[in-house]
Amino acid sequence: MSAFIDFSAETGCLAVHGELTIYQANTASEYLCKAFGSGELRHVDLAGVTELDTAGLQILLLARSLRTPANVPVSLVNPSDAVRDVMELAGLEQTQ
Template sequence: MTTRELRRVALDGELTIMTAAESKERLLTALPGSGGLRVDLAGVEEIDTAGLQVLLLTRREAESMSLPFELTAPAPGVAAVLALAGLTTAEEQ
């Protein structure tokens, strides 16, 4: 078995109810055929519960496929929301 690199997906702007459907599709379609997913949150300025749901769903789908899932580089405000939801970033692991 070969080791594949994590596929990097960068999100930016809002990760909110207004963008949840688009972000969900983008993240879930990136999983198949990858070695896992690294979601770069450096450009995310705002996140709400819909955005959290998208990240949690993507993590669950990655786990069901036995693929690694990482969140990286959130801004401080986004990191605080992630922490409240029990989501850790690659930098914290």
């Protein structure tokens, strides 16, 4: 299964559904950069992530390091169990 990524400039939400692994990392990175470049990205919704590996984790860490034009951090929200498990295993603080 591949990832389905959808960005709504109206809500500032980049939603990820499906796997976020090495096989989707390039596409996910492109979507993230495009959404960030729009100046509208506010948060990344992870409720639909079914699998996460270290490549996907790198994408999430990149997203978490970004700041909006108002200098507010982009937030990772609604982590799925798969996201929580990997974040905990990596010793990283929880997302919202």
